[in-house]
Amino acid sequence: MASEWRYRGRVVTADDVTLIRQLIAENPSASRRRLSEKLCEVWQWKQANGALRAMVCRGLLLMLHRAGEIELPPVRFKTLNPFVVRETPAPDARRHDSNRGCP
Numbered sequence: 332m333a334s335e336w337r338y339r340g341r342v343v344t345a346d347d348v349t350l351i352r353q354l355i356a357e358n359p360s361a362s363r364r365r366l367s368e369k370l371c372e373v374w375q376w377k378q379a380n381g382a383l384r385a386m387v388c389r390g391l392l393l394m395l396h397r398a399g400e401i402e403l404p405p406v407r408f409k410t411l412n413p414f415v416v417r418e419t420p421a422p423d424a425r426r427h428d429s430n431r432g433c434p
Contacts, residue, residue, distance in 0.1 A: 338391045348400050
């Protein structure tokens, strides 16, 4: 294990990783989102406007998970991006008509 991690300006020590593991163990049914919110509350990790940095925290948790430092619960909900799964529109014949002259 690395002695410390750095993520988005925050230094994460071995003690922090231990705390994260304990938080996960104490909340076995919590989602990744809820775990990130709880961790932000424990660390008082907030944005300038006072909102929790939950999205940034989820990125940190995912980084630690991918590095094998923690074990996150499985993904429960996957947001579908409608722009990724949509059909490609048919070409507009009027735009590609080479027989039309320019005005």
